[in-house]
Every structure is written in structure tokens, then in C-alpha cells.
Amino acid sequence: MTAPRVSVVIPTWNGAGVLAGALRSLAAQTFADFETIVVDNGSSDGTAEMLARDWPAVKCVALPANLGFAVATNRGIVAGHGRIVVCMNNDVVAEPEWLGALVHALDARPDVGSVASKMLDARRPGIIDAAGDTMSLVAWNIGRGERDGPRFAQGREVLSACAGAAAYRREVFDRVGLFDESFFAWFEDVDLGIRAQLAGFRCWYEPSAVVRHLGSATTGRVSAIKAFYTARNALLLFFKTMPLRRLVPWAPAMLAWPWLNPVIQRQPLGPYLRAWLAFWPLLPRTLRERRRAFALRTVPTGRLLRLLDSPLDDVRRAFRLGRAPDTGA
Incomplete structure (x- = not known):
């Protein structure tokens, strides 16, 4: 059996309610050559039962406890077979052309190792959640809180992708390693992005790859x-x-x-x-x-x-x- 071109990896922890929305948006994608891997971080809210009942084609990797975003995503990457790995948060809803836009951006740019999506704030229509990541002394989402407009309509090189909705060539992980598991959660994507930049892999922001992100649906926006x-x-x-x-x-x-x-x-x-x-x-x-x-x-x-x-x-x-x-x- 031919391996799928893309592996979509979704880490989750007690997020069954929002996860269903993410999976429905994947089912509506115009690009079809992908597998979906959900890594369950020891959820106690019936996530595993929901997946078995409603999404039998989705591969579920069960972890014994909440080991964090980095560990869960790494387990999904290892379990996948696609030469392109797409990371997706459980509280993201993707537009139908999302996966196709990510794949096209990589196909068109051989020196690009990762692609950042246009992430819109699901709570505030027309507001940017992330258009890639940047860093000064600390890391930030590009455009966070700004109104979507011409500045976010053009593709460009950025420092890193936000792994809530990003595509990576598997060669990136083969070369520089997986997400740093000591981070547990937050900023592990920027760490990977900078390591990839040092190794010569550019990151591209693709404005046609659009998702809506609820944001911190598991931990809360301020905790x-x-x-x-x-x-x-x-x-x-x-x-x-x-x-x-x-x-x-x-x-x-x-x-x-x-x-x-x-x-x-x-x-x-x-x-x-x-x-x-x-x-x-x-x-x-x-x-x-x-x-x-x-x-x-x-x-x-x-x-x-x-x-x-x-x-x-x-x-x-x-x-x-x-x-x-x-x-x-």
C-alpha cells in the first residue's frame, strides 16, 4: 500500500469537544492524500471512545498521561508515514483548501523546510492569531491581535511557523531532530524553527493556508x-x-x-x-x-x-x- 504524502498530527488532552471540529474540517479538505494521527495525552473526557466511535479511520496513539505538546507531537511524527508532516492543534478549524495550499507552497519552493499558516482568531472575526512566529528576546506570533489586511495577504519568509497549523518536510526532522521535549509546551515550535534555519531550511508564510484557532482551549488563555x-x-x-x-x-x-x-x-x-x-x-x-x-x-x-x-x-x-x-x- 502506498504511503500517504502527508501525515496530519494532532496532539490532544481533554479536548474532545473541539477535536471533533478539527476532524470535520480535515474531512472537508480538497487535498485528499493524507493520514490523520491523533495523539491522546492521557485524556479522561472520552476522547479515545469518541475517536473509535465516530472517526475509525483516524489513527489514535494513546499516551499514559499528559506528557505535553512536544512529546505528543513527536510520537505522532514517528508514527506517521508521510514525507510532509502537518502539525495541527486540536482547537483549529481549517478552510477546505488549507492542506493543498501548504503542500503547494512546499512544492514551489525546494529550499523551504516549513510553511506557516494564516491563523485567524476564532473568537474575533477578521483578527490575526498568527502569521508565523518571530523573536526578539522572546518569541511572538507575527500579527497577533491585528486586523487581517494587505500586510497578511502576501507570502514571505518568516523566522518560524506556529506549530498549531504548520507543515514540515520530514527531512527537517531527520536533519535537526524533533521538537525539544524539555519544553513540554510553548515555544518548542520556535526552537525547532531556528534550528532548521541554522541548518539551511527556510520558513515560508503562506496566506492562502487559512485556519481559525480557538486558542488555549485546554489550558485557558491566562493560567x-x-x-x-x-x-x-x-x-x-x-x-x-x-x-x-x-x-x-x-x-x-x-x-x-x-x-x-x-x-x-x-x-x-x-x-x-x-x-x-x-x-x-x-x-x-x-x-x-x-x-x-x-x-x-x-x-x-x-x-x-x-x-x-x-x-x-x-x-x-x-x-x-x-x-x-x-x-x-
């Missing part, structure tokens, strides 16, 4: 869990992937960020303090992984720096959006 992981992982991402030209002068500011951000955002300090403390035991491993990532570098670091935003943009965004930066997962 202590999300605050902890976004703060801790922002530190991991910075020290793992930032070129030395920016890392050295800005490291003190980055180390202060978990303390300053809750003040700016008027958030409880506790999760950020725990994140700051949890970062330090992971730093030795992070630096080892940094050496591995940069050992695979095939392009000048200046190329990566050109894709980064100014560090001052972090402050501007934080005050403008009135909430902690995250990748919207």
Missing part, C-alpha cells in the same frame, strides 16, 4: 500553567538559539524578564518566580543542545539575525497587548 511554561521556555529558547552577537549583551535583560513581565502585565509573580528557578537546572543541558544546533549550521548567523525583531519590540508589544507574549498554542 498559572501557561505563565510558568512561557516564562521558563522563553529563557530556554533564548540561551539555546540566540546568536552570541545578541545573546551576550542582552543576557542580563533576559534573565530579568521573568521578574519584570508580571509587573508590566499585572500578573501574579508566583508562576514567573517558579519558572526562573526551574530554568537553572536545565541550563547545562540547554547549552549542550545549543552546541549541537550550531554544529549543524550551514548559513551565516547574520542571516538568522536579519529575521529577528529588535529587542525593544518586546517592551512595545507587552504594553500594547497587555498580556504575556506567547506563541498562542
Whole structure:
């Protein structure tokens, strides 16, 4: 039997209600050469039963507990057979042409390793949720909270794709590895995107690949869990992937960020303090992984720096959006 060209991987945890909407949108795709793999992170809401009853063609990979987005997605990637891997959040509803647009974008650009979708906010019609990801000192969704318009109608190179709705050549994973499981959830997609950039794989934002994203349907848009992981992982991402030209002068500011951000955002300090403390035991491993990532570098670091935003943009965004930066997962 011929392997499908595309493997769609959906990690889920207690999200049966929204997952059904994602699967219905996949069933309506105009591109048909794909398999769907749902990785169940130990759900207790009847997800497995719903899949067996209503979606028998969907492959379900069951995990014993909630091991996080990165672990679940990696298990799905390994279980899949497609040469293109599409990552999809359980609370995403895709337009019928979505998969076809992602595949076409890769076919048209041999040097592109991943494709970012136009992700619209399902709660606010016409508002961008993500048009790829960028990074200054911390990572951000491009365009988050802005009204959809001409700026988001043109395809372009971006730093990284938001893995809530993104396509990757399997060669990317073969070359640079899977999602970093130490991240658990949040920013693991930007980490992968930067490692891929260093290895010579560009990322393309494709405006015709459209989805609607509910956003944090499992953890909530503002939660202590999300605050902890976004703060801790922002530190991991910075020290793992930032070129030395920016890392050295800005490291003190980055180390202060978990303390300053809750003040700016008027958030409880506790999760950020725990994140700051949890970062330090992971730093030795992070630096080892940094050496591995940069050992695979095939392009000048200046190329990566050109894709980064100014560090001052972090402050501007934080005050403008009135909430902690995250990748919207």
C-alpha cells in the first residue's frame, strides 16, 4: 500500500469537544492524500471512545498521561508515514483548501523546510492569531491581535511557523531532530524553527493556508500553567538559539524578564518566580543542545539575525497587548 504524502498530527488532552471540529474540517479538505494521527495525552473526557466511535479511520496513539505538546507531537511524527508532516492543534478549524495550499507552497519552493499558516482568531472575526512566529528576546506570533489586511495577504519568509497549523518536510526532522521535549509546551515550535534555519531550511508564510484557532482551549488563555511554561521556555529558547552577537549583551535583560513581565502585565509573580528557578537546572543541558544546533549550521548567523525583531519590540508589544507574549498554542 502506498504511503500517504502527508501525515496530519494532532496532539490532544481533554479536548474532545473541539477535536471533533478539527476532524470535520480535515474531512472537508480538497487535498485528499493524507493520514490523520491523533495523539491522546492521557485524556479522561472520552476522547479515545469518541475517536473509535465516530472517526475509525483516524489513527489514535494513546499516551499514559499528559506528557505535553512536544512529546505528543513527536510520537505522532514517528508514527506517521508521510514525507510532509502537518502539525495541527486540536482547537483549529481549517478552510477546505488549507492542506493543498501548504503542500503547494512546499512544492514551489525546494529550499523551504516549513510553511506557516494564516491563523485567524476564532473568537474575533477578521483578527490575526498568527502569521508565523518571530523573536526578539522572546518569541511572538507575527500579527497577533491585528486586523487581517494587505500586510497578511502576501507570502514571505518568516523566522518560524506556529506549530498549531504548520507543515514540515520530514527531512527537517531527520536533519535537526524533533521538537525539544524539555519544553513540554510553548515555544518548542520556535526552537525547532531556528534550528532548521541554522541548518539551511527556510520558513515560508503562506496566506492562502487559512485556519481559525480557538486558542488555549485546554489550558485557558491566562493560567498559572501557561505563565510558568512561557516564562521558563522563553529563557530556554533564548540561551539555546540566540546568536552570541545578541545573546551576550542582552543576557542580563533576559534573565530579568521573568521578574519584570508580571509587573508590566499585572500578573501574579508566583508562576514567573517558579519558572526562573526551574530554568537553572536545565541550563547545562540547554547549552549542550545549543552546541549541537550550531554544529549543524550551514548559513551565516547574520542571516538568522536579519529575521529577528529588535529587542525593544518586546517592551512595545507587552504594553500594547497587555498580556504575556506567547506563541498562542
